[in-house]
Amino acid sequence: QVQLVQSGAEVKKPGASVKVSCRASGYSFNRYFIHWVRQAPGQGLEWMGWINPRGGTKSAQKFQGRLIMTRDTSITTAYMEMTWLTSDDTATYFCAAEATLKAFDIWGQGTMVAVSS
Amino acid sequence: QSALTQPPSASGSLGQSVTISCTGTRRDVGGYWYVSWYQQYPGKAPKIIIYDVTKRPSGVPDRFSGSKSGNTAFLTVSGLQAEDEADYYCKSYAGSDHPYVFGTGTKVSVL
Numbered sequence: 216q217v218q219l220v221q222s223g224a225e226v227k228k229p230g231a232s233v234k235v236s237c238r239a240s241g242y243s244f245n246r247y248f249i250h251w252v253r254q255a256p257g258q259g260l261e262w263m264g265w266i267n268p269r270g271g272t273k274s275a276q277k278f279q280g281r282l283i284m285t286r287d288t289s290i291t292t293a294y295m296e297m298t299w300l301t302s303d304d305t306a307t308y309f310c311a312a313e314a315t316l317k318a319f320d321i322w323g324q325g326t327m328v329a330v331s332s
Numbered sequence: 333q334s335a336l337t338q339p340p341s342a343s344g345s346l347g348q349s350v351t352i353s354c355t356g357t358r359r360d361v362g363g364y365w366y367v368s369w370y371q372q373y374p375g376k377a378p379k380i381i382i383y384d385v386t387k388r389p390s391g392v393p394d395r396f397s398g399s400k401s402g403n404t405a406f407l408t409v410s411g412l413q414a415e416d417e418a419d420y421y422c423k424s425y426a427g428s429d430h431p432y433v434f435g436t437g438t439k440v441s442v443l
Contacts, residue, residue: 250432252378252434259335259421259434259436260372260378260421260423260437261434262423262431262432262433262434273431275430276333309377309378311378315383315384315389316366317366317383317384318366318368318384319368319370319378319380319423320380322378322379323377324377325377
């Protein structure tokens with residue numbers, strides 16, 4: 216079935232980077248944009264950016280300069296790397312596929328990233 | 333880009349209806365017919381329940397309906413059931429420069 220499977224939880228120190236993977240299966244990887252959304256503990260959802268598996272990315276202004284989105288089409292996997300982590304980056308990070316125009320139809324299970332000294 | 337405004341909480345009795353608002357601006361909710369709604373249970377990933385303001389994905393009960401008036405979108409849950417108790421988020425497309433913005437979220441309680 217169509218699904219996105221994310222990598223496991225991470226614990227990082229302030230100033231470090233984290234890279235989260237999102238492996239797609241059950242559909243043609245090049246077909247749908249992949250979005251990254253995060254949710255701090257007890258808080259709401261925040262859109263971070265998208266990657267077009269055929270090429271191209273767009274980040275929310277807040278994350279420009281710190282958010283790096285890449286993909287490896289050979290293994291149908293998208294990656295989200297966040298640099299210069301602070302405690303404010305402690306959150307669950309989700310990937311989501313845009314199977315329907317402008318809608319996030321398919322979601323990964325989420326990856327918890329904790330930033331603590 | 334500011335988050336869309338939703339009431340923090342809403343509630344209704346079993347079998348009744350509840351309506352959640354999602355207020356933005358003409359640059360997001362008011363400017364596009366790309367409002368979607370997501371249901372999220374604690375510790376789980378969100379699930380889409382409405383897209384393009386009014387459309388339901390396959391498998392979503394017709395108890396869920398969406399609408400829009402001006403800069404405000406609405407989600408109505410009719411015939412509330414216990415499993416509808418969850419957090420609900422709206423999301424709107426907001427143009428190519430600042431593509432997406434989520435709502436602040438509403439916790440729905442079923443009394």
